[in-house]
Amino acid sequence: MTTVTKPVPSSRVPERRPQPSARRASVSGWRRILPVVLGAALLLWILLPLAPVLLWSVAGQWRAPAPLPGSWSSQALESLLSPEILQAGLWSLALGMSVAVAATTLGALAAFSLHRLPRTLSRIVGFLLLTPLAIPPFALVMGANVLLLSARVPTFAAVLIVLTVTALPYTTYMFSVALASYDWRFEEVARTLGASRVRVIRTVRMALLAPAIARAGFLAFLVGWSDYITTVLIGGGQFRTLPMLLGSSASSTGGEQLTAALSLAMILPPVILLAFLARWGARGRISP
Amino acid sequence: MSVPSGQRSASRRALLTAAPAVLLVVLVIGAALLTALLQSLGFLPVFGEARFSTEAWADGASLLESAGVSLYLATASTALALVVGFLVAAYALTAGRGGRLVAALSAATIPIPHLVASGAIGLLLADAGFLARVLGMPEGFPQLVGDSWWAAVILEFAWKESAFVALVVLGGIGRPVAELTETAATLGASARQRMLHVILPLARVPLGVAGLVVFVYTLGSYEAPWLLGPVAPEPLSVRAVRLFGSVDLSSRPEAMATALTSVAVALAVIGLGLLLTRRSRRRSRAQSGVSS
Amino acid sequence: MSSSLTFDAVSHRFGAEEVLRDITLCVPESSCVALLGASGSGKSTLLRIAAGLLPPSAGQVRIDGEDVTAVEAEKRETGLVFQRPLLFPHLSVVDNVAFASRMAGGSKAESRRQAREYLELVQLADYAQRMPGQLSGGQEQRVALARALARRPRILLLDEPFSSLDLGLREDMYELLETIREQLRPTIVLVTHDRREASVLADTIAVLEHGEILQHAPVAQIHHQPASPAVNRILGGLNEVLGVIRAGVHHSALGRITVAPDTPDGPALLMPRQESLQLTGAGEAPARGTVTQIRPSGAHTLVRVTLDAAADQERVDVAVEVTGTPRLSRGDTTGVGLRGTAGWVVPL
Numbered sequence: 001m002t003t004v005t006k007p008v009p010s011s012r013v014p015e016r017r018p019q020p021s022a023r024r025a026s027v028s029g030w031r032r033i034l035p036v037v038l039g040a041a042l043l044l045w046i047l048l049p050l051a052p053v054l055l056w057s058v059a060g061q062w063r064a065p066a067p068l069p070g071s072w073s074s075q076a077l078e079s080l081l082s083p084e085i086l087q088a089g090l091w092s093l094a095l096g097m098s099v100a101v102a103a104t105t106l107g108a109l110a111a112f113s114l115h116r117l118p119r120t121l122s123r124i125v126g127f128l129l130l131t132p133l134a135i136p137p138f139a140l141v142m143g144a145n146v147l148l149l150s151a152r153v154p155t156f157a158a159v160l161i162v163l164t165v166t167a168l169p170y171t172t173y174m175f176s177v178a179l180a181s182y183d184w185r186f187e188e189v190a191r192t193l194g195a196s197r198v199r200v201i202r203t204v205r206m207a208l209l210a211p212a213i214a215r216a217g218f219l220a221f222l223v224g225w226s227d228y229i230t231t232v233l234i235g236g237g238q239f240r241t242l243p244m245l246l247g248s249s250a251s252s253t254g255g256e257q258l259t260a261a262l263s264l265a266m267i268l269p270p271v272i273l274l275a276f277l278a279r280w281g282a283r284g285r286i287s288p
Numbered sequence: 289m290s291v292p293s294g295q296r297s298a299s300r301r302a303l304l305t306a307a308p309a310v311l312l313v314v315l316v317i318g319a320a321l322l323t324a325l326l327q328s329l330g331f332l333p334v335f336g337e338a339r340f341s342t343e344a345w346a347d348g349a350s351l352l353e354s355a356g357v358s359l360y361l362a363t364a365s366t367a368l369a370l371v372v373g374f375l376v377a378a379y380a381l382t383a384g385r386g387g388r389l390v391a392a393l394s395a396a397t398i399p400i401p402h403l404v405a406s407g408a409i410g411l412l413l414a415d416a417g418f419l420a421r422v423l424g425m426p427e428g429f430p431q432l433v434g435d436s437w438w439a440a441v442i443l444e445f446a447w448k449e450s451a452f453v454a455l456v457v458l459g460g461i462g463r464p465v466a467e468l469t470e471t472a473a474t475l476g477a478s479a480r481q482r483m484l485h486v487i488l489p490l491a492r493v494p495l496g497v498a499g500l501v502v503f504v505y506t507l508g509s510y511e512a513p514w515l516l517g518p519v520a521p522e523p524l525s526v527r528a529v530r531l532f533g534s535v536d537l538s539s540r541p542e543a544m545a546t547a548l549t550s551v552a553v554a555l556a557v558i559g560l561g562l563l564l565t566r567r568s569r570r571r572s573r574a575q576s577g578v579s580s
Numbered sequence: 581m582s583s584s585l586t587f588d589a590v591s592h593r594f595g596a597e598e599v600l601r602d603i604t605l606c607v608p609e610s611s612c613v614a615l616l617g618a619s620g621s622g623k624s625t626l627l628r629i630a631a632g633l634l635p636p637s638a639g640q641v642r643i644d645g646e647d648v649t650a651v652e653a654e655k656r657e658t659g660l661v662f663q664r665p666l667l668f669p670h671l672s673v674v675d676n677v678a679f680a681s682r683m684a685g686g687s688k689a690e691s692r693r694q695a696r697e698y699l700e701l702v703q704l705a706d707y708a709q710r711m712p713g714q715l716s717g718g719q720e721q722r723v724a725l726a727r728a729l730a731r732r733p734r735i736l737l738l739d740e741p742f743s744s745l746d747l748g749l750r751e752d753m754y755e756l757l758e759t760i761r762e763q764l765r766p767t768i769v770l771v772t773h774d775r776r777e778a779s780v781l782a783d784t785i786a787v788l789e790h791g792e793i794l795q796h797a798p799v800a801q802i803h804h805q806p807a808s809p810a811v812n813r814i815l816g817g818l819n820e821v822l823g824v825i826r827a828g829v830h831h832s833a834l835g836r837i838t839v840a841p842d843t844p845d846g847p848a849l850l851m852p853r854q855e856s857l858q859l860t861g862a863g864e865a866p867a868r869g870t871v872t873q874i875r876p877s878g879a880h881t882l883v884r885v886t887l888d889a890a891a892d893q894e895r896v897d898v899a900v901e902v903t904g905t906p907r908l909s910r911g912d913t914t915g916v917g918l919r920g921t922a923g924w925v926v927p928l
Contacts, residue, residue, distance in 0.1 A: 035379075035479060039386045042376055046393050049447055052411035052418035053404075064416040065425045106309040113306035117299050125306050131317055133501070134558050136508020138525050139547035142532055143320025146327065165316045168309055218399075226401030229510050233532065243403050250407040250515055260411065263404045270399035467666055473653035474631050474660040475680040475731050481654075485683070489670040 056260035076257035080265050085245060089265065092225055092241040095159065099224030100217045102164045107171025107216055108209075114172070115179050126176075133169045140165070141233045148234065155238045162230050167223040171216040178212030214277050222270060242266050321551065328544035344541035350527075351549050358523040358553065361438055361513065362506040365445030370499050372446060373453025374491060378483045380458060381466055391458060394451045402448055406515040409444040413516075433516050440516040445509070449502045453495070460494030461487070493565075500561040504554050524550040582610045582767040583644040583734035585630065590639030592625055592791075599625050600791045603639070607735070612761065612768040613796075614778035616814065617788035623771045626788070627739050630769060632656040643734055654683075659728030663740040665720035667712035673723050674699065674708035680731035698726040701763070702756060718749040722756065729764065736766045743774065754780055775815050779803070787811050804853060805924045812851045818882075818899040819857070821850040822928075830925055833887035833896040834916065835866030837923040848925040854901040856919050859883060859908075865915020871908050872897070881905055885916055 056062070060071035079085065110129055114122050132140070141162055148158040190204045191197075206213070228243040235241075246262040249255050330341035345351075380391035397405075412418045413432040420429045432439040468490070469482045477485060510525040517523070522530065524546055531543035585607040592600040599622045607613045615623040628634040630641060632653035640649045648656055667676050675682075677695035682688070699705045702722040712720060721741060728736060742750045754777075760766065772778050778785050779799050786796040787810075794814075795807040806812035809820050823832025825848045828841045832850060839850075862868055869887035876882075880901050887896045898916060908914060 035383055035386075038375065038379060039383060039390060042372075042379055042390050043393070045372065045447070046390070046397060046451075048419075049405065049408045049412050053408045055418070056411055065421060067421045067424075106312065110306045110309035113302035113304075116302035117306070121299065121303070125303075125310055128310055129313055132313060134504060134551075134554050135317060135320075136504075136525065136547070136550045136554055138508065138510050138529055139324065139551050140317065140320050142528065142543060142547045143322070143324035143327075144316055146323045147319045161312070161316060165313055168313060172309065222399055222401075226399075226403065228401075228403050229529070233529070243401065246403055246407060247511070247515075250403070250410060256411060259407050263407050266404050267400050271396065274396070274399060464666075467662070467664070468668060470633055470653070471660065471662070471666045472668075472679070472683070473633065474656075474658060474737075475683060475727065476654050476657075477679070477683040478654050481683050485679075486668060490668075 053260045053263050056256045057264050059257055059260075062256075073257075076261035077264075079258065080261055084240075085242075085262070085265070088240050088242045088245050091239045092243070092266075093269075095156075095163070095227065095231070095241060096221040096223075096225035098160050099163045099167050100221040102160065103167035103171045103220035103223070104213060104217045106164070107168055107220075108175050108213070110168070110172045111175030111179055114176055126172075129172045130169050132165050137166060138229050138233070141230045145234050155235050159227075159230055159234050160224075162234065163224050163227055164220075166230075167220040170219045170223070174216040174219065175209075175212055178209055182208065214280070218270075218273060218277060221273070225270060226266065321548070324544040324548050324551075328541050328548055330541055341541070344545040347542070351546065353521050354524045354527045354546065355549055355553055357438075357521050358507050358525070358550065361441060361445070361523055362503045362557075364438075364442045365449065365506045366499050366503045368442060368446035369449035369453050369502050370495055372450035373498065374457060374488070374495060376450060376454035377457035377461075377491065378487045380454070381469055381487060382479055382482055391454065394454050397448070397451045398455065400448070402444070402509060403511045403515075405448050406444050406512045409440050409447065409512075410516055413440045413443065434518045436518060438513070438517055441512045444512040444516060445502075445506045449506070453498045453502065456498040456501075457491045457494045460497075461490050465490055492568075496561070496565050496568075500558065500565075503557060503561070507554055507557065508550055524553070582765055584609045585735045585767060585769065586640075586642040586645070587626070587630070588640040588642060590626070590629060590636045590641065592622070592629065592634070592637045598791055600629075600636070603791075603793055605786055605793060605796060607767055607769055609767055610761075610765040611784065612770060612782045614770045614772055614782035614785045615788055616772060616775055616778045616785050618773055618814075621788040622791040623788045624739055627660070627737050627769060627771050630735065631658045631660045631737055633660075657731070657733050658735045658737055659731045659733030660737045661721075661724050661728050661739065661741045663744055665712070665717075665724040667715075667720055667723055667727075669712055671712075672708070673704065673710050673712065673715070676712065676723055677727045677730050679727060695726075695730055698730040699723070701729070701760065702726045718745055718752065721745060721753065725756070725760075729760065729766070734767070736768045738768060738770045740772055741770075742777065743772070750777070757781060785815075787814050789814065804856070806851060806926075808926060809849060809851070817851055818854045819850075819852050821852070821896050821898065822894050823848060823850055823925075825925065825927070830923055833867060833869075833889040833893050834898065834918070837918055838921055839923050839925045843925060844927060846927060848927045850923050850925050852898075852918055852923055854882065854899040857898060857900040858917055858919050859885075859900055859902055859906060860915035860917050862913045862915045865917050867916045868913060869898075869916055871910055871912045871914055874906070874908060874910065876905060879903065883908065883914075885914060887916065 055069060057076055058072050058074065059069035060073035060075070062069040110125070114126050117125060144158075144162050148161065153161070186208060187200050187204050190200045195203065226243060227241070228247055231239075231241050231244060232247070235244075242262060242265060246259065246266060249259045249262055328344045330343070331338045376390060376394050380387040380394075383390070410417070410433060414420075415429075415431065415433070416425070417433075420426075423429065430439070432443070434440075465487060469486050472482045472486045508525060510529055513523045514526050514529070517526065528543050528546035528550065531539040531546060534543075587603045587605045590600060590603040591598065603626060605613070615626060617623045625634065629636045632641075632648070632651060632655075636649065640647050642648065643656075667673075668679065671679065674692050674695050677698050678686075678688075678691035681691035681694055686694075696705060696708060699708055702725055704719060704722055704726070707715065707719065707723075712723070715723065725741070742753045745753065761768070768782075770778065770781055775785075782799060784796060784798050785802050787794045787802070789810060795802060795811045797805070797807075802811065803815055803817070806815060806817060812820065821832045821834050823830045823834070825831075825839065825843050825845050827845070828839060828843060830837045830839050830848060830850050834850065834852075837850060839848075867887055869885040871883060872886050873884040874881060875884075880903060883900045883902060883906060885898055885900060887898060889895050900916060
């Protein structure tokens with residue numbers, strides 16, 4: 001019996017249970033430690049796979065039982081500046097930027113129209129634009145390969161087309177989400193303040209949707225930047241991107257230093273871009 | 289009731305805006321699937337004469353085995369990614385500054401390509417990899433790369449995709465949940481109870497969506513199983529790419545049959561997933577409508 | 581179900597910004613204290629510190645004299661109701677109210693049984709099976725109140741709980757809170773920016789500005805005897821009349837007004853509330869002036885008067901609240917006088 005019920009005019013409400021006075025003691029040590037342990041475990045999970053990459057990229061000799069490299073060397077990082085790797089970096093950059101421009105533009109247009117179409121039609125179009133998510137990329141590439149080659153589409157363009165299709169669901173989705181919370185009254189206010197239709201699109205809509213454009217563009221850039229299978233299957237070695245170099249280095253034995261250095265070369269540009277976007281987004285944010 | 293003509297022309301204009309994207313997607317996917325189907329049946333050969341044949345589909349046992357491996361990888365990876373991803377999200381929502389740090393670091397791994405992550409996991413988990421070295425090369429260190437359980441592959445998928453799951457969950461339930469967990473705390477719920485009784489039920493829908501996306505993605509992913517898996521048996525992606533690149537051009541139909549199998553499995557999984565979400569949504573609606 | 585709550589020299593800073601400075605405040609058992617202040621005054625931060633959701637940078641929180649500063653929110657036994665109801669969207673109304681009991685290990689049936697009693701208290705017993713989305717804003721807030729009470733908190737903390745409700749509903753909630761105070765006698769800390777709400781609900785009001793308590797006093801006293809012009813303004817007082825104290829009498833354009841006998845001589849601000857002033861005929865009044873503005877607000881009218889000042893006195897404007905509509909227009913001459921005999925001054 002822990003509850004005492006006291007009658008009150010309109011309803012009956014139980015009294016508060018008597019409390020043990022040693023309330024402080026209930027904050028046990030284990031309770032405090034558990035979140036710390038979980039946090040440390042999660043940090044380890046996130047960071048551990050990156051540790052060997054960082055170490056190997058600056059390792060000289062690193063024989064088996066030693067937990068740390070026996071000697072250090074900047075050779076692997078320097079090799080990133082070789083013409084072959086620089087060339088591959090440029091190809092990757094070109095591919096990433098092309099996919100970003102193509103998929104962001106098409107995705108933005110599609111999202112605007114999804115917003116305006118009557119419901120059923122909008123659903124059908126939206127569904128069609130999501131289908132690339134359901135098709136395993138290698139399957140898409142294999143089928144498209146035959147067609148694009150027989151149509152004599154240049155290799156780079158063929159890779160770009162397939163990757164744009166892959167990236168479109170992401171960009172369309174990003175814009176749809178942004179539009180769902182976009183307040184069209186901003187444009188109406190601008191119109192009543194004397195801005196023309198075209199000016200409104202440029203100075204109000206584009207400015208307010210800039211964060212969405214950046215996010216969508218970033219995702220699409222990643223699709224092109226990190227693609228491996230499409231470039232390998234369609235490109236057939238006509239142009240070599242960073243992932244192709246990394247793939248051949250990682251699949252052969254030895255050469256851990258180069259694998260690690262190429263990995264860093266692939267990780268850093270997007271991370272820098274992301275940090276830049278985050279800073280720019282924080283500064284240019286309009287709503288509080 | 290008739291549609292006003294202004295509205296009709298507005299939606300025609302809207303359709304026109306969507307046309308480039310829709311046409312591109314429909315054409316490329318349609319053509320890709322059609323070509324794959326035709327090639328798998330012996331038409332459109334790389335060279336030689338077209339000849340109808342179901343030979344590529346004949347080795348059903350091997351196709352089924354590959355599909356089985358793919359499904360195993362996707363199931364195990366998705367399950368692990370959901371558990372870890374949920375923990376990251378829940379920790380981010382309940383642990384204050386430390387939680388925000390974990391969430392930020394986790395989100396920062398999202399731009400890392402799977403190929404890079406596969407290489408990193410290889411360096412970490414290989415026989416004489418970083419982890420074995422740190423642990424002092426113990427006798428019983430298990431084989432994780434190229435083993436029959438595909439451990440390294442599953443860990444690579446889970447590592448990458450748990451960050452995605454956490455992002456989706458945090459985005460899906462976001463700030464309101466932070467307030468709700470605070471409220472739960474003032475009502476006497478411990479950290480564990482807040483996780484199980486507030487965050488988990490609210491995260492069910494985002495977890496379901498993220499799980500489906502991760503499942504379909506891992507089903508069709510090539511890099512990790514290729515770099516970190518054993519030579520045999522092969523998942524669908526590895527099998528298809530090997531046959532496609534084979535010098536023996538007669539294996540092209542088999543490659544296409546494998547690719548189409550993967551499409552069929554993916555579509556089946558998506559159909560099943562949508563069915564389940566719809567049913568659970570209907571159930572929750574029925575629940576809420578009890579006394580209304 | 582009540583205890584006393586004490587803040588002992590509580591300070592809090594967010595980075596370099598000091599949001600609370602050396603707050604000392606006592607909330608006696610079963611009383612209701614309103615923390616009144618504008619947004620940004622630090623009142624919600626103080627409430628979060630009381631709930632254990634935020635550790636203070638310095639100072640102590642005591643419940644019944646016992647230091648609970650280090651006790652986490654879930655162990656502290658405070659009930660908190662926010663401006664938004666924050667009902668758990670995945671739980672029915674009754675399960676929301678049963679939440680605390682379930683977390684404490686109670687069985688489902690027993691927790692729900694208790695929850696129903698609290699729902700009855702807030703007159704929502706018929707809504708037990710609904711989901712939160714199927715309630716109106718006022719009903720949701722009642723459920724939130726029932727949920728906090730069902731925890732049987734030692735202290736009930738209310739953070740602007742009624743400010744998103746419209747006026748009529750707010751009156752209903754005041755009634756409800758009065759019922760709850762009669763039946764359960766909880767200790768309540770109410771955060772609000774609405775001085776009327778604070779006056780209706782609380783026994784005492786603590787006025788917060790820029791992270792400091794300017795004054796803590798019973799409702800009537802803080803209205804008529806504000807400790808500073810700032811408190812006077814925050815409580816809606818419109819009048820500050822500069823004058824000089826000589827032998828317990830305040831001399832100003834408002835005339836000679838007796839103040840507390842121990843008031844030291846020298847310059848002082850007289851702060852008569854607009855409700856304490858009255859208009860009189862121009863002839864017999866000790867102070868006369870010209871009407872500059874007449875602002876009707878329903879049953880009352882606010883009349884602003886510029887007082888005629890002697891050569892050695894400051895020009896003074898006062899506001900007078902009169903019942904009904906006075907037969908006056910701008911530019912008319914009128915007399916102004918203090919109802920009652922004694923005035924309240926703050927020496928400068």
